[in-house]
Amino acid sequence: MALVALISGRGSNMRALVEAGLPVSAVISNVAGAQGLEFARSRGIATKVLEHRKFASRDAFDAALAAEIDAFAPRLVALAGFMRVLGAAFVQRYEGRLLNIHPALLPSFPGLDTHAKALAAGVKLHGCTVHFVTAEVDHGPIVIQAAVRVRAGDSPESLAARVLAQEHIVYPRAARWFLDGRLLRQNGVVTVKGNDAQLVVSPD
Ligand code: GAR
Numbered sequence: 581m582a583l584v585a586l587i588s589g590r591g592s593n594m595r596a597l598v599e600a601g602l603p604v605s606a607v608i609s610n611v612a613g614a615q616g617l618e619f620a621r622s623r624g625i626a627t628k629v630l631e632h633r634k635f636a637s638r639d640a641f642d643a644a645l646a647a648e649i650d651a652f653a654p655r656l657v658a659l660a661g662f663m664r665v666l667g668a669a670f671v672q673r674y675e676g677r678l679l680n681i682h683p684a685l686l687p688s689f690p691g692l693d694t695h696a697k698a699l700a701a702g703v704k705l706h707g708c709t710v711h712f713v714t715a716e717v718d719h720g721p722i723v724i725q726a727a728v729r730v731r732a733g734d735s736p737e738s739l740a741a742r743v744l745a746q747e748h749i750v751y752p753r754a755a756r757w758f759l760d761g762r763l764l765r766q767n768g769v770v771t772v773k774g775n776d777a778q779l780v781v782s783p784d
Contacts, residue, residue, distance in 0.1 A: 583597070583656045584606045585607050586608050586660065587617070587662060588614060589616065590661060591620070592744065593751050602756065606654075609627070610629075610664050614629075630644055638665075645666075656759060657677060658751070659679065665717055671713055679723065680713050681710050681751045683744070687719065694706075723770050727780070727781050742782065745784075
């Protein structure tokens with residue numbers, strides 16, 4: 581099978597994967613009312629809800645999540661706005677086939693509120709990153725980045741909207757590369773067989 585996406589909310593990145601024709605076999609959320617679940621259902625994609633609150637520990641949640649994922653035997657697990665930190669054992673289990681999208685040009689601005697942090701830092705270039713997940717949150721070998729110009733007068737919301745449009749371009753591209761077996765990892769650096777561009781610079 582192909583790809584399982586993990587979401588916590590809106591699910592627009594998951595939707596971008598589906599709409600780009602990627603074979604999403606299941607969508608799993610740690611939040612019962614996650615908006616993205618509705619879209620997945622409307623496309624006939626299997627959905628599962630596994631509320632982390634109902635588990636006694638992070639490890640117990642991670643183990644249950646892994647069991648749900650493995651039931652679909654995916655080649656790729658894509659974190660798509662999954663706002664729950666995953667433990668080392670989980671990360672190790674899916675090492676090399678776990679991707680995340682983060683709304684900043686890593687290694688700048690890991691964590692939350694990336695757009696506000698970018699504005700506060702006065703950076704002139706911001707963006708998003710698709711990376712392999714490692715034990716350290718919002719780190720790991722970079723597959724592709726998209727850059728957007730920071731405009732005078734930007735608010736976190738206006739900047740987020742321009743970055744999100746790029747997220748929807750680069751995540752499907754990265755997932756496709758992965759499933760086509762085109763990603764090579766060496767010493768923490770990812771290259772793409774065929775030398776496709778791993779940087780998108782938005783004209784906006
Ligand atoms: C996206 O901007 C994604 O990059 C971010 O959450 C948003 C989810 O939106 N992820 C993170 O911050 C992970 N560290 P979506 O649910 O519409 O895809």
